[in-house]
Amino acid sequence: MKTLILTIGAVAIFGCSSSQFKERSIASVNGQCGLAGKLSQRIEDCSAMFPTFAKQTSDSKDMWMLVSQNEQGTQLWYDNSTDLVWSDLRGQASQADAKKMCASLSANLYQIPMVDFALPSGLEFSMARRNGIAEAVSKFNQTNYWTSTSLEVSRGVASVYFKPKTGDLQGNDASTLASVRCVGHVKH
DSSP states (O other), X not given: OOOOEEEOOSSOOXXXXXXXXXXXXXXXXXXXXXXXXXXXXXXXXXXXXXXXXXXXXXXXXXXXXXXXXXXXXXXEEEETTTTEEEEOOOOEEOHHHHHHHHHHHHHTTOOOTTEEEEOOOHHHHHHHHHTTHHHHSTTGGGSOEEEEEEEEETTEEEEEEEETTTTEEEEEOTTSOEEOOOEEEEOO
């Protein structure tokens, strides 16, 4: 039997209408779901355990669905408008190490058939921001994230990180530490 424990706090409401989305809050739900099977099976498992856990963002008709949550509370979220799976914050790293961290998720941590994880591009971050990731996924706006995007500058090529509060892409030295979120590309 699965146990559901709600902890009140200040993140986002699950299962409310888009007009209510920004006005209500629930912090976290303890429990595990979506730990095995294909992507659709994992979403179904989480939906069964947390029936109101899909999040419709207030500015769009986009829906974010919980794919997986382990006993530590690490979550994966599916953006139905882009067909991408987004990881929780993975820590901080240089851009090269961030790419390795994301590539290793497919083989080690998440092992979802037909989903390959990588460091998101600047465009993928921009689309996720437009689709309401900041409302759906906790702590999204708290830090800058490495992207797989490079930028030509007067001194050569700069690595680019994404600034979620503004949606800007900014060049930086690839050895600088920045936060890491990974994106899963669904193969059909």
